[in-house]
Amino acid sequence: MTAGDIREIIEGLEPQYLHAILEVALKRTSLFKWKLVQVAKKFGAIDADADYERLSLHRLSDLVSMPAIHNETYRELFSRYIDITRAAEIIVALKTGEITLVLAPPSIIGASGIFSSRDQIPPPTADQAVIATIRHRLARQEVILACMNCRKWKVRTVVERSPDHPICGNCKARLIAALKPYEEEQYGIANKKTKTKEEKEIERRLIKNANIVLSGGKKAILVLAAKGVGPDTASRILATCTDGDSLYREILKAERNFIRTHRFWQ
Ligand SMILES: [Zn+2]
Secondary structure (H helix, E strand, O other): OOHHHHHHHHHHOOHHHHHHHHHHHHOOOHHHHHHHHHHHHHOOOOOOOOOHHHOOHHHHHHHHOOHHHHHHHHHHHHHHOOOHHHHHHHHHHHHHOOOOOOOOOOOHHHHHHHHOOOOOOOOOOHHHHHHHHHHHHHHOOEEEEEEOOOOOOEEEEEHHHOOOOOOOOOOOOOOEEEEOHHHHHHHHHHOOOOOOHHHHHHHHHHHHHHHHHHHHHHHHHHHHOOOOOOHHHHHHHHHOOOOHHHHHHHHHHHHHHHHHHHHHHO
């Protein structure tokens, strides 16, 4: 297509048909396919672990033919990824001459659209989106840092503001346990003078937790902040020595495992 063809198409657009045009055009994008699979998982129509790259076209068209999934996919695409109202305003402004269409060599943004992808709108892969979400959630997760040496100091913070190697504000020890907010009362229990067998077990877990933070620092605090990840799972994850995305993948696996095994009594 020449630039002139493109100009003709843009100038021929009518704002009231934008929605219908996009509905047809979107179906051919990987953004649509990705969102369709995501919605289908939410509805339980396909397995939660299904890899969207591997689903057959046949299976995909099956999903498209389910009205609830079809409608929800479009609803999410049109409300979160596409701004029809603004696009219509731009087309109207072109028609009234308020905006002028000028042919020019590609800008940096334009060039990246031509050269970087086979698709007009490259979606994040499902994997990247999931990792970004857990990374964001854990960074903001509240944690309580509690000294297991003097047993007299604790502070509430979030993972991303935790020090690389926390130190007790009272006794300067580095034996600091990282607790989730709902585990805070365990600190009081572990510090009781006389303890039952169960209470001794809580204390043992907090000391193990603090030892993991002692050797793993902030990375250990991050892992311990994940859902259902106690000291045993945390030390297993940290022992794999992974970093970056693969660390988050390990955490995600542990959280999923926890949710799967605890769903019925939580
Ligand atoms: Zn202390």
